Amino acid sequence: MVFDVGAHYGLHTLRFLVHGARVLAFEPNPDCHRWLRAWCAANGVASELEPVAVGERAATVVLAVPEGDTCRASILPGVRAGWRDASVHTVTARQVALDDIVAERGLVPDLVQGTRSPRWTAPDRNGSRAPTSPTRAPPTSWPRCRPDA
Numbered sequence: 001m002v003f004d005v006g007a008h009y010g011l012h013t014l015r016f017l018v019h020g021a022r023v024l025a026f027e028p029n030p031d032c033h034r035w036l037r038a039w040c041a042a043n044g045v046a047s048e049l050e051p052v053a054v055g056e057r058a059a060t061v062v063l064a065v066p067e068g069d070t071c072r073a074s075i076l077p078g079v080r081a082g083w084r085d086a087s088v089h090t091v092t093a094r095q096v097a098l099d100d101i102v103a104e105r106g107l108v109p110d111l112v113q114g115t116r117s118p119r120w121t122a123p124d125r126n127g128s129r130a131p132t133s134p135t136r137a138p139p140t141s142w143p144r145c146r147p148d149a
Helices: 011-017 030-042 077-081 098-105
Strands: 002-005 023-026 048-050 059-066 088-096 111-113 121-123 129-131
Touching: 002 011, 002 098, 011 023, 011 030, 030 048, 088 098
Parallel strands: 002 023, 002 111, 023 048
Antiparallel strands: 059 088, 121 129
């Protein structure tokens, strides 16, 4: 079981799916959904797409999407502030916590693929995906996930 957090167009999702892994892709940006589904269909694999953001807790968030650059979408105000001259549209999205998904569905991920690290990652306090540090232990509900040093 692989969690692809911030799946965007599904590049990592597709790579795992074509090799037989089960992937649960999380992507709140609806502009990316049709691409992810189309690429999976073109490669004869089925995706499990959750149209939600991932953060520390369940919430409703505002996703800002720069026009013409949907992969830079973010729920973080500091990131949005950096797009001074960009035309941006916003989408209200549901945010979930991975621990809640794991508990609700009885899943144990083998890998959580975030956008910044090929190892397992966890949301930080701001809801962004950052690699876990050696001092930050994996959640107890993920006993098989261990960072590769």
